[in-house]
Structures are given as structure tokens and as C-alpha cells.
Amino acid sequence: MNQRRRGGSSRQLPIAPPLGGGRFLFILILVALAAIVLIGRITLLQVIDRPFLQSQGDARTLRHEVIPSHRGMITDRNGEPLAISTPVVTLWANPQELPSDGIQRVMLAQALGMSLDDLESRVARYENREFMYLRRQMTPEAAQRILDLRTPGVYQQREYKRYYPAGEVAAQLLGVTNVDDIGQEGLELAYQPFLAGHPGQRRVLKDRRGRLVRELGIISDAQPGGELSLAIDQRIQYMAYRELRAAVAENEADGGVLVTMDARTGEVLAMANLPSYNPNNRAGLDPRGLRNQALVDVFEPGSVMKPLAMAAILESGVVDRDVVVDTSPGWMRIDQFTIRDIRNYGELDLPGILEKSSNIGMSKLTLQLDDTTVWEKYNQLGFGQSPGTGFPGESTGSLPAPVRWSRSERAALSYGYGLSVSAIQLASAYTALANGGMRMPPSLLRLSEPPQGIPAIDPSVADDLLDILETSVGPNSGGRRARVEGYRVGGKTGTVRKTGLQGYAENAYRSVFAGIAPISDPRIVTVVMIDHPRAGQFYGGAVAAPVFSSVTGNALRLLDVPPDYEVE
Template sequence: MSEEHRESARSRRSPAMEPMRGGRYALMVTIVIVALGLLGMRIVDLHIIDRTFLQGQGDARTLRTESLGAHRGMIKDRNGEPLAISTPVVTLWAEPEELPADDIQRLMLARAIDMDLEDLNARIERYQDREFMYLRRQLTPEAAQRVLDLNLSGVHAENEYRRYYPSGEVTAQLLGVTNVDDRGQEGLELAYQRHLAGEPGKRRVLKDRRGRLVRDVKLLQDAKPGGDLTLSIDQRLQYMAYRELKSAVSEHDAKGGSLVMIDNRNGEVLAMANVPSFNPNDRAGMDPGGLRNQAIVDVFEPGSVMKPLAMSAALSTGEYEPDTVIDTSPGWMRIDGFTIHDFRNYGRLTLAEILEKSSNIGMSRIALELDDTTLWERYNALGLGQPPETGFPGEADGSVPPPVRWSRSQRAALSYGYGLSVSTLQLASAYTAIANDGRRLEPSLLKRNESPEGTQVFDPEISHELLRMLEESVQPGAGGHRAAVSGYRIAGKTGTSRKSSPGGYEKDAYRSLFAGIAPVSEPRIVTVVMIDHPRGDEYYGGAVAAPVFSRVTGSALRLLDVPPDQQSEAQER
């Protein structure tokens, strides 16, 4: 372009355009400078001022603090045999929104966790707005691994423990159960929850955005396993007791039953069986009635098994001897408008014969001659009407009415086992006073390191007299003869009590009982058997409960290596 043209172009530009161009440039420069300044301030803010917060937010999306499951303590029998153990299991959970939407993958997942596809889809839909849902709880590690091997997004695993009971229904009501979170819910599992439960640990882990474990970062706290619990129960005796009790309940079409066997040396419970029971390892369709430990939590009117305990009160007064004669004619008596019967008219009976014949009239005549408080004080000293203090949840107190308002008929009824209530365990504990020189031993469900002192209830000579009297009650021809054990001297008492209901006593509904001690020469075990509502042809304690005592006690004496104390006829000759 020629110099003339350039000059001509410059002359055509407006003079006002030059200042505008200079202002626009300055504005752009200012904007850039301000933006760089703001960016610099933000960088300073992020790296210096908010660094701790942001780092924490970042770690929260990658670093996790996880709980380490604690191994629950083992429950063992007195010989160290496991009764309750915890085994490792795996719980599968999912993030609903992360689960694959593909039908094929959903079907693979449903089959792997043994769930119907429609049920799985409905479950995912129900939890769609949440970040967590269970797929299956407490799978075996092998079964869980088969699911994880599908490598589906949103599926995660958590290691847990599940309680397993090797003895199943045999010890179910005594041990109780834990829930799905391995916390005690019933029985000794609940009573000793704090001791058995461990203390969970903690670890820091690195996970990706899907929650999958990348690596362990740091162990923050070790998991502490729970403490073990050693029971007084002998698993061998427990199996025998449960087997014989269950057989008797079935044979007599009974509603249920309970059995308690106590070591007379220290008060330890060697066996405690209940029927009906349940399998704690498979609770599908479980009958809630089977959860009850009847031997401890249920009470009943004991009937004639109370007569030896009432007799101990009479002998303690010094006014009666085993050969004291009581006239029971004519076999019935009226008191306060009530009629008391014997099986038949036994006429004149000694105190020993009153126990052997189980005479209600004989016991009533004795009780009516005693002071107002004598029976109550004796029953109270024997632990009746009070909790056994075993620590078992829901253990029953039973009841013995105070003597302030006793009528004559009430006093008579208490002497032959009506008008009061006891549990099977309380009754067995009371009988230890007869077996242990008048000293009652408090029962224990845990193995003891030392024998307790016990409570001296009556003189040793009275206990010896009662043992001799009760031994006669199991001789051939006596009501308790079916409790006999070959090779051993047995002392015991039968009982048959009518079942009460809100309107009075039920018709043709009974409890059959037997309380016994073996061997007489040096008592080692006390056993009480109660069969609830036998509906067969037999319902008397001597016919229903005594044979159970015989079989269980005979096996127990041999297993405990107790030497026989009864000579055979051949040895005597």
C-alpha cells in the first residue's frame, strides 16, 4: 500500500475509537489479574486454611475404621466338654444403588444366596433409597465365597461369629440362645452376657469408591475374646437324664417334665433336664414353650414329697420319735369344712410308716399339734419361698404363706404338700439337708472350687433317722419300690399332686414326683423327677417318676464310680 493510502485510512478513523480500545484492554487485564488473585487465594485456602478439613473429607472417602469381631467365650461342662462354641461365619450385605441392573447378573446373585429372583428385586426396590441392606446373614465362609466369586458390584462381606450348641436340645433351656448379633437372649447366655461377650477391636483400612478393601492400614485395637464359662453340669449325666425324661414323657403321654440332680458334696447341679425342649441350632418352627427352663422358672404344689421335710420339723421338737404311733383311723377327717383322705384306713401308724404309706391323715394330725410357726420356719430354712440365687434369669421364688393367718386346714395341707409352691431345683436343694447331716447346700450351676458351708437346718441325728425312714419307702411292697437301684441303698419319697387352675383343681390332671437320695450309706447325689400331667393309665409318682429316678440314678452312680453299698442275698449268705 502506498504512503498516500495509509494516510488516507488514518484520516478516515474516528478520533473517539482510540480511547475505547485502550479501556477494553485495561479491563481485560484487570479481569485476568483479579481471577489469578482469586485462584491464588483459593489455593492458599485449600492448602493452608482448610487443609485439615479437606484431608479428613478425602480420607473419609478412602480410609475406614472397621470393627473387628470378638470371639464369644465357650461354655463347657465340668469336664471341659464344649456345650456352646462360636464358629466363624460371613454376612453378605449390599449397596442397593450399586447392584447390577442386568437381569442375568441379578439371577446369578439370587441363586447364589438361595433367594427367589422376584423376592430379591422387591428387596432391592424397598432399600433403593438407602446405602445398606443385608443379602444373607451368617453364611459359612465357603458359601459366602461362592457369592463373592461372582464379582458383582455393590456386594460386600463382613466376618462374624455364630453360636453352635453341640448338645442340641439336651441342654437348650439351661444354656439359652444368642441372637443373630451373638448376644445372649435366654438362659446362661443371657445371665453371663458380659463375661462371655468379647470386646470388639478396631482397624483402619483403605477402600475404593465401591467399598472394596484395598489394604489394611493400621490395627487400632485388638479384639479381646470373651471369657469361658465352666458349668457344674456333667454332659454324660445330662444326656442320660434328658433321654430317660423324654422317654417317660412320651410313654405316659405327659405334657412335659423336669429333672434335677445335685452333687451332695458341694451343691453343684450335675444334670438339669426339661421336656419339651428345642434345637437351638435350628429354630425354624420352634415352640416358644420349649424355651422355658421348667426346673428353675416354673413352680407347682409338690404334694407328698414334702412330707419328709415336714416330718423333720416334728422330729426337731423332741416330742416325736420315728416309732411314735399316730392313729389315722378312720382314714379321713374333716377340718374347716374340708375332707382329707388317705388311700385307705391304715389305722395306727408309726412316723416311719406314715412316710411309707404316705398318710395325709397322719401328717395332718402331727401338723395340728405343732406350734403355729414351726412348719413355716422349717420350710423357710430349707430355702423354700426364696430365690435359689443361681443367677439364672427368671428363677422362681416359689411361695410359702406366712403363718399369721393360717387356718387349721391350711396348716394340715402344708404338711402334705399343698398350699405352697416350689420349683424342681428348690425341692432338690431342700433334700440335700436330709442327705447331708441336716445341712442344706445352696445349688450352683457353675463348677465350684470349694464346697460351701451350707445352712445347718436340723441335727445330724434327725437326718439319719429320716434316711432310715425313707429307705423303707423304696423297699419291695412300698409305694416307691420302683425307684430301687440294684447294688445300692436308696432313700426317697413319691408324690402325686393335683394340678390347680384358676377355678380350683383340674379334674384328672396330676403331677407325678419322686425325690430320692443315693446311696444311703454315704449320700452322693440327690435327684428330683417331676412329670407334668401324665395322661396314660398310670399317674402316681411311684409308677411314673420313680422308674426315671431308678434308671438315671443307677447310671449316674456307676459313671461317678460310687461303690455299691448293698449286699446281694448271695453275699449275705
């Protein structure tokens, strides 16, 4: 047994030989090198590459967001809003983050008011991008209902949307902005830099899904746009548009224009155009409604130019103020052209020539003058020149230079043919008659003080013509429908044949009236043009004069102008 114990005890486990000095040193060097590499890497990341890595990290978490600026408001002369910007919400999405779950997509599509197929096709188009619009310029309440679904990948963006309280009443004057709140037409375009303001910037912290975690500070504040105060009076504007629309409908016309101007300052108190459109809902927009015809379009004015041509005749000194002209037999031949009156008026004095609107009388007087006399007067009154309102696309009209004019061309100029004018130019010219010979340039903006007028007509001649214009709307005249109860008014009718591809059309006319009120102390000038009335009547006295009467009477009362006499 002792031997077995000895034999068993002799079996022992092998013992590893001790680590040699060379191997131990090798392992130690490896550990040291690893530590050195690790320390070097840490140093590289924390010291050398720190700015780059910090910027990359910030780029994925820190954002510089634009703070939208509030577009300036447009008001009428009394501070009533005509164009305002209201806060809205735009919803956008990251297509790569949108859920693939069909139920969530169906709920999102229904909330957006679109079909699932439309949503899927839109997501498919932008699947390789990180941004797409879902719905722009929603009310905050409607947008919140969609955000409450908490659909991954759907975000909001604060914006502003332009709203026009007056709707179609002043659409062509104000113009419109696009979906990015940038002016595209009218005064919105003309004063875009002034109205737009300057957006600001803020620094924010967002998570990897683009959600706001914390606002870190404002880099620069948003600067709101300036407020634009127009010359128009919203009360007169509404009334002018209403009366113009009624006249266009009653006479089955293609459209119409009305301009009411302050005779003392040139400020435009009303500017109505038809056809029009609703700038708040442009679905089914008629492109014709975009044009501000009062400033952009021109037309041959016809007989409304006769008082202005008569100013040139009286100032020339060639014709006595008490002259009598024989217009018999009601027609005359000049340069193989025949000039006619409606009938044979016989002998007419100067008031009679305007009251009867005699082309023969005006032609005979004009042909006694120098070749350029009437042209020079029209030039002084601003025809053939820019009105200077700053409105985009405003027309200069056409006043042909007096080079080799024939006698028939000189005669035609005196009764309003052979030139083209805009409604705003015509109204501005009539301020010279209403303002003692001083023409007031038109202004679409409210003026802080009356401007300096432009001398255009001799003051005594202007006063004489005011009295003559009053007789032109007398009880037995063609302009009698322009009369206003309680006020002395004056004006001139015009009926102009429209031009076509083959010259003057046979049965297409423009009906025009230009007038001043009150004659005792002129305050306003109004020009009315109805385009192509088809209901039977087409003379300016029958179609345009009643619009002048209604608008002028109401405007004088709104402006608290005292009446000239009591009305029973």
C-alpha cells in the same frame, strides 16, 4: 510496465497502531489479579481448608471398621463344649451399585437361593439407601460361591454365629443368642456382659466402591469373651434327658422336669426339661419349650414334703421318735374338710407313715405342734425364697405366712399342699437330709471349692430321716421302683392333683419323686416331676420313681461311686 509495478507496489497491508500505554497496563493488571486469585485459592485449599478437605477425603477413603469379638465358650464341668461361636459371613449390598443387567441379577438371586421377584422387591425397598442385607450368617464356603460371581455392589462382613452341640438336651439351661450374637434367654442372657467380650477397631483404606484397598493399622484389639464353666456333667445331662423323654412319651404326659444335684456342693449335675427345642434350628418352635421349668415354674409338691415336715416334728421334741399313730379309719374331718389315705393303714410308726405316705398320720402329728413350727422349717429349707442361681426369671415359689391359719391349712402344709415350689428348690432342700443337716444352695456354675452350707436340720434328725427314706423305697413300698441295683437309695414319692379354673382337677395329676443316693454316703439328690400323665398310671411311684432309678444308677457309675453291695 514500470508504472504497473509502481502502482502494484503502492498497495500495502495496514499496520496496527502500537498498543497504548493505558491498554497494556490494564491487561497486565488483569493477569496479575488472576494470578493473585489463583494463588489465593491455592493457599486457601492447601493451608486454611486443608484439615477440612483432608477429613472429607479421608471420610471417603479411610474407614474405622469394627473387629467383632469372639463370644466366650460355655462348657460343662469337664470342659466339653456346650455353646461355641463359629465364624460366618454376612453378605450385604449397596442397592445403588447393583447392576441393572437382568442376567447378573438372575445369577445373584439363584446363588442366594431366592426368586428374582424377591430380590427385585428387596432392592426396590432399599433403592434410596446404601445398605441392605442379602443373607446373614452364611458358611464361608457358601458365601464365597456368591462372591465369586463378582457382582458389583455385593460385599461381605465377618461375624460369629452361636452353635450348641448338645441341641435340645440342654436348650432351656443355656438359652440362645439372637442374630447379632446377643444373649436372649437362659445363661446366655444372664452372663451376656461376661460372654460377649469387647469388639476392637481397625483403620482401613477403601476405594469408592467400598472395597478394601489396604489395612492401615489396629486401633484397638478385640477382647474375646470369658469362658463359662457350668456345673452340669454332659454325660449325665444326656442320660437324664433321654430317660425323661422316654417317660413322658410312655406315659403320654404333657412334659416333665428332672434335676440332679451334687449333695455335697449343691452343683447342678443335670437339668432336663420337656417339651424342649433345638436352638440350632428354631423353625416351628413351640414356645412352651423355651421355659426352664426346673427354675421358672412352680407346683404343689405333695407327699415329697413329708420327710421335711417330719424333720420339724422330730426337732420339736413334742413327739417321741418311737411314737405310733392310729390312722384308722383311713380318713379324718378337719374344719369341714375330709383328709384321706388310700386305705386304712391302722397303727403306723414314723417310718410306716412315710412308707405308706399317710396324710392322716402326718396331720395328727403336725396338729400337736405350734402353729408356725412346720412353716419355720420350710423357711429354713429355702422355700418361698429365691434359689440364688442368677438365672433369669427364677421363681421364689410360694410359702404363705402363718397368719390366721386354720387347722386344716396347717395339716395340708405337712403333706405338701398349700405351698408351691420349684424343682431346684426341692432338690436343694433334700441336700439338707443328705448332708448332715446342711442345705447346699444350688449352683449352675462349677465351683472351685465346696461352699459353706446353711444349717437347716439337726444332724441327728437328718441321719434318722435318711434311714427312714431308705425304708420308703423298700420291696413292699410305693417307691420300690426307685431302687438301684448295687446301691442303697432312699426317697419319697408324691402324687399331686393339678389345679384348674374350678379348683383341683378330677383327673389331672403331677407325679413326683425326690431321692438321695447312696444312703451310705450321699453323693447325689435327684428330683423328677412328670406333668399330667394320661396313659393310665399317675402315682409318683409308678411314673417318676423309675426315672429316678435309671438316672441315679447310671450317674453313680459315671461318677465312680463304689457300690454298697455286689450284684450277681
